[in-house]
Amino acid sequence: MWFEDMRAGQVLRSARAIVVDGDAIVAFARQYDPQPAHLGEASALDSLLGVFCASGWHTGSVTMRLIFETLHVARGGMGAGIERLRWVRPVLAGDALRVTIEVLAVRESRSRPDSGVVTYRCTTLNQHDAPVQEFTTTILMPRRAAG
């Protein structure tokens, strides 16, 4: 998709869900976030969270994959940052995650005439349609080459 394909008010949904199984939760955690809640059922019992669940950064990374597949930005988008990311409820072993992307605003870029600026809210949902993560982000998307 290009900048010109985006409209404020548009709602896009990922075509598939990604299942986050227990092995994937532990593998990600061992590398990036080895806190007890993310290392297995037993170790999670004594954690502050008290439940075995995915690292928030794991949820964010799986969300990025789903955004990639949903927006499929031509030449790749360029994200400058994230506003108000919230991990609303834990991602449990076996949860199947999807995203909903709601376009909030689109505008031309002052500094880069080859691109446009798109702001969207991304909500990651589990198989019960319950949100597990929410954030708002602004990205640069390329414009179609002038004809």
Add this chain to the structure above:
Amino acid sequence: MWFEDMRAGQVLRSARAIVVDGDAIVAFARQYDPQPAHLGEASALDSLLGVFCASGWHTGSVTMRLIFETLHVARGGMGAGIERLRWVRPVLAGDALRVTIEVLAVRESRSRPDSGVVTYRCTTLNQHDAPVQEFTTTILMPRRAAG
């Protein structure tokens, strides 16, 4: 560390750096963020970013590892979210990342007497002391059991 170990104004620095090499950038991208800028030098040339660099979520995940090693929160912390995350400059193949954690505020938790609330700013720096990522976050940290 426990909640009682944290003081507003405290500045903590990771003891080591983590090197993000090109193979790690591509491996993370293939799984979570397969946009052209993250898949190799050649594919990055035609990307909007124009430079081969790590996915922002990769930088965030490496940052989480450095936070883990620096704070080493007893029983694991519990992060509810992230404010104003900014990817300030690209993380290039071979960059060595460190974090600086600046404690902004500490307060007791109203809802959980076993915990305290800590707000900190986290800056991820490369080997040139240039920031590559910044955010602010509020986490729940366990209190030492009453003696």
